Amino acid sequence: MPLVVPGINSAPDSKSDWANKLMGKKLSDTTSDVNSFAKKDLPESHRVLKPDDFATTDHKPSRLNVHVGEDGTVHNVTYG
Template identity: 70%
Template sequence: MPLVVPGINSSMGNKTDWANKLMGKKITEASADMNSFAKRDLPESHRILRPGDMATRDHKPERLNIHLGEDDTVRDVNYG
């Protein structure tokens, strides 16, 4: 099986791309303005984590993790 590195030899994109698209925005069902991003436009393998949410510790390199702040805006993104 070949090595897959997100954003280098795959089409998943990279953390910087997603951070630029999402940081400071709210995730909504349908994007209504410049301060939100529609869930349907996220990669198929993603999860949204709010403060205090339980999360599995399994590592899936293709999964985009979206970390929200107390005000439900995106504070960080990473793969895993």
């Protein structure tokens, strides 16, 4: 198994980094506990997608897409 050192041989803020930070947490305006994540701490280029939200089909490789459920809990993180 190859050694992966964050920021050296992997892209900083890669999808897996964001997935580890966000999966299972609720997005909120401020971080109030360990089960939430503040929207202001997301990268500048991001969008939060709720079920049944319309999303443009333009592909922006650096844009973080945060997919949340009806209750605001993150269930998927993608780029594009």
